[in-house]
Amino acid sequence: xxxxxxxxxxxxxxxxxxxxxxxxxxxxxxxxxxxxxxxxxxxxxxxxxxxxxxxxxxxxxxxxxxxxxxxxxxxxxxxxxxxxxxxxxxxxxxxxxxxxxxxxxxxxxxxxxxxxxxxxxxxxxxxxxxxxxxxxxxxxxxxxxxxxxxxxxxxxxxxxxxxxxxxxxxxxxxxxxxxxxxxxxxxxxxxxxxxxxxxxxxxxxxxxxxxxxxxxxxxxxxxxxxxxxxxxxxxxxxxxxxxxxxxxxxxxxxxxxxxxxxxxxxxxxxxxxxxxxxxxxxxxxxxxxxxxxxxxxxxxxxxxxxxxxxxxxxxxxxxxxxxxxxxxxxxxxxxxxxxxxxxxxxxxxxxxxxxxxxxxxxxxxxxxxxxxxxxxxxxxxxxxxxxxxxxxxxxxxxxxxxxxxxxxxxxxxxxxxxxxxxxxxxxxxxxxxxxxxxxxxxxxxxxxxxxxxxxxxxxxxxxxxxxxxxxxxxxxxxxxxxxxxxxxxxxxx
Numbered sequence: 001x002x003x004x005x006x007x008x009x010x011x012x013x014x015x016x017x018x019x020x021x022x023x024x025x026x027x028x029x030x031x032x033x034x035x036x037x038x039x040x041x042x043x044x045x046x047x048x049x050x051x052x053x054x055x056x057x058x059x060x061x062x063x064x065x066x067x068x069x070x071x072x073x074x075x076x077x078x079x080x081x082x083x084x085x086x087x088x089x090x091x092x093x094x095x096x097x098x099x100x101x102x103x104x105x106x107x108x109x110x111x112x113x114x115x116x117x118x119x120x121x122x123x124x125x126x127x128x129x130x131x132x133x134x135x136x137x138x139x140x141x142x143x144x145x146x147x148x149x150x151x152x153x154x155x156x157x158x159x160x161x162x163x164x165x166x167x168x169x170x171x172x173x174x175x176x177x178x179x180x181x182x183x184x185x186x187x188x189x190x191x192x193x194x195x196x197x198x199x200x201x202x203x204x205x206x207x208x209x210x211x212x213x214x215x216x217x218x219x220x221x222x223x224x225x226x227x228x229x230x231x232x233x234x235x236x237x238x239x240x241x242x243x244x245x246x247x248x249x250x251x252x253x254x255x256x257x258x259x260x261x262x263x264x265x266x267x268x269x270x271x272x273x274x275x276x277x278x279x280x281x282x283x284x285x286x287x288x289x290x291x292x293x294x295x296x297x298x299x300x301x302x303x304x305x306x307x308x309x310x311x312x313x314x315x316x317x318x319x320x321x322x323x324x325x326x327x328x329x330x331x332x333x334x335x336x337x338x339x340x341x342x343x344x345x346x347x348x349x350x351x352x353x354x355x356x357x358x359x360x361x362x363x364x365x366x367x368x369x370x371x372x373x374x375x376x377x378x379x380x381x382x383x384x385x386x387x388x389x390x391x392x393x394x395x396x397x398x399x400x401x402x403x404x405x406x407x408x409x410x411x412x413x414x415x416x417x418x419x420x421x422x423x424x425x426x427x428x429x430x431x432x433x434x435x436x437x438x439x440x441x442x443x444x445x446x447x448x449x450x451x452x453x454x455x456x457x458x459x460x461x462x463x464x465x466x467x468x469x470x471x472x473x474x475x476x477x478x479x480x481x482x483x484x485x486x487x488x489x490x491x492x493x
């Protein structure tokens with residue numbers, strides 16, 4: 001394999017030899033044709049061929065791989081199923097990718113305690129499938145749930161269309177067993193409602209592989225509702241739809257799911273899924289109620305009344321489980337359906353206060369003109385987690401650069417209105433510059449202090465998520481706002 005670093009082949013040979021002395025040969029990939037599938041995650045715009053890929057099958061092998069990397073000072077990039085959208089699993093050219101995909105055993109399902117103990121490579125949906133016999137399921141349901149793994153969900157604090165009522169990963173995980181870079185196994189959380197000591201479980205979930213390797217997870221299971229129905233409400237403009245979201249929550253209703261899609265999203269999805277969406281609407285809301293038959297009937301009635309007062313031009317309620325499934329299928333297939341109308345798309349992920357939905361949507365519409373690119377809006381409207389899909393053609397010189405700038409501008413707007421630069425996709429490599437917009441030097445130093453406490457050698461997913469002063473300074477040079485000097489507290493380089 002050719003490399004810009006002539007010492008890399010020798011380094012690879014050294015690390016491979018050390019790994020093969022500790023783990024089976026089937027666990028170590030180093031030929032370019034074998035490592036190529038691991039060169040990126042779901043953010044395919046950024047690619048880097050890894051030096052080595054390891055595929056442990058148990059905890060002991062994870063510890064052995066970490067021991068080799070620690071001894072030889074080799075960076076480690078943890079990887080789940082590779083469905084992440086922020087470049088969090090982007091390899092390092094002289095590093096090892098540690099994939100937990102083969103650690104895919106469901107160890108036990110306890111229907112009395114309503115918990116499941118699983119290895120990190122278990123698919124999100126597989127947990128619900130295993131628990132279904134007991135009338136239980138695992139609530140967080142990201143759109144990639146048929147493929148994404150629980151280890152990756154823990155790393156990114158994944159959510160899904162039902163996170164408004166049932167919470168994110170952090171609200172549905174009781175315990176995580178972690179392998180540290182120093183070779184220890186620690187357990188964060190526990191089987192009870194609280195665990196003694198510092199709440200390090202909340203620190204670890206969403207840490208994007210920078211603090212340790214997940215080797216086992218205990219998740220909560222919840223009873224499957226007796227009934228669920230979805231309202232599809234149509235609106236003549238996106239601002240009215242955005243305001244309707246705030247009205248539903250203000251009425252004291254917490255739907256099981258509350259999602260929004262604009263006309264561009266609806267028209268790209270409908271031919272693909274045939275969900276029955278209103279193609280004439282400027283935006284639609286999908287509002288789900290679940291529970292007993294009486295609870296659902298009451299909530300559907302209350303939501304319908306609120307939506308009508310908010311300006312809905314049409315309201316349709318699912319009349320069967322099949323129709324409900326089609327409504328959600330359209331929403332969950334919005335990302336792949338983008339390929340029907342654009343060669344490429346760039347999926348952003350920011351979170352804002354619900355009351356700011358209309359303002360931000362109007363801002364994105366103005367940015368479409370500024371950057372000369374279309375944007376399809378589809379997102380978890382109930383909790384303000386936006387997923388604008390910026391449509392572009394990578395074969396046109398300069399379009400990807402404009403898409404990146406468009407995305408950074410959206411995130412800056414999210415911060416400006418009191419939100420944050422990510423809701424569930426993580427920072428990874430994609431949003432590391434935007435971290436400089438949201439946080440000052442003291443806050444970033446605190447993040448680094450936590451990182452150092454878990455990973456003093458800085459070997460776990462280095463150069464991700466937390467920007468260095470130099471990176472913030474460089475980002476500031478490219479993004480000067482309102483004529484002000486960017487980040488004046490940072491040293492100039």
